[in-house]
Amino acid sequence: MTQLFPTCRQLLLCLAADWDAPDGRLQRFECLPAGGWRAVGPVLPVSLGRAGLAWGRGLHPAQPGRSKQEGDGRAPAGAFAISALFGYGAADSLLARAAKLPYRCATRDLKCVDDPASAHYNRVVDQSAVTVDWASCEEMLRGDARYAAGAVVAHNTAPPTAGCGSCIFLHVWEAPGVATAGCTAMALADMTAIAGWLDGAAAPVLVQLPQAAYDDLRETWGLPELAD
Numbered sequence: 001m002t003q004l005f006p007t008c009r010q011l012l013l014c015l016a017a018d019w020d021a022p023d024g025r026l027q028r029f030e031c032l033p034a035g036g037w038r039a040v041g042p043v044l045p046v047s048l049g050r051a052g053l054a055w056g057r058g059l060h061p062a063q064p065g066r067s068k069q070e071g072d073g074r075a076p077a078g079a080f081a082i083s084a085l086f087g088y089g090a091a092d093s094l095l096a097r098a099a100k101l102p103y104r105c106a107t108r109d110l111k112c113v114d115d116p117a118s119a120h121y122n123r124v125v126d127q128s129a130v131t132v133d134w135a136s137c138e139e140m141l142r143g144d145a146r147y148a149a150g151a152v153v154a155h156n157t158a159p160p161t162a163g164c165g166s167c168i169f170l171h172v173w174e175a176p177g178v179a180t181a182g183c184t185a186m187a188l189a190d191m192t193a194i195a196g197w198l199d200g201a202a203a204p205v206l207v208q209l210p211q212a213a214y215d216d217l218r219e220t221w222g223l224p225e226l227a228d
Helices: 094-098 188-197 211-221
Strands: 010-016 023-031 037-047 052-055 074-087 103-105 110-113 124-126 137-139 149-153 169-172 184-186 205-210
Touching (some): 023 184, 037 188, 074 094, 094 188, 149 188, 184 188
Parallel strands (some): 169 184
Antiparallel strands (some): 010 023, 023 037, 037 184, 074 149, 110 137
């Protein structure tokens, strides 16, 4: 477990070369009973925001520097709980049955609201069960594979602050090397494996940083080393 997140027993560590890098490397870790971390699986290539990274709102203390804003094309830097899974599979699908976090099946009514003026800003909602008060939203049932399997990154959630960024996920990339609007994306096989590994009982956390910030914070946050 990290010094900053004492209940965390599953860690996703994602590092980018610098603040403006649109890609990075991600490694899973599990907390050992005696302390410390054990790497799980290989280091994975991931796509990040097309404009790189900016500090998000999560489990970490406020940091100096650029803060993430709605529509800035930057993925959030910092530390964030992973709160839920989603995908195209029905409730009886392999992904849903293997899930150890709350799972939501994407339907035509399932939306993630990115309109800062909405009372549902930065929430995944079933539009048939709420009053639609937004001018824009993210379709959770897409015409491509990007949301075939994914996880919700709890950025800007406690509570959401309008304009500080919304709808941040781990999900499937469009193609290798193609950046995102602010999410962390990867190959379908890698996302599926991570979705099956994540366990709510282990309080999973995503730590996402540029290399220089990781070097500065690694000891303070109690982070493991990412292999070259």
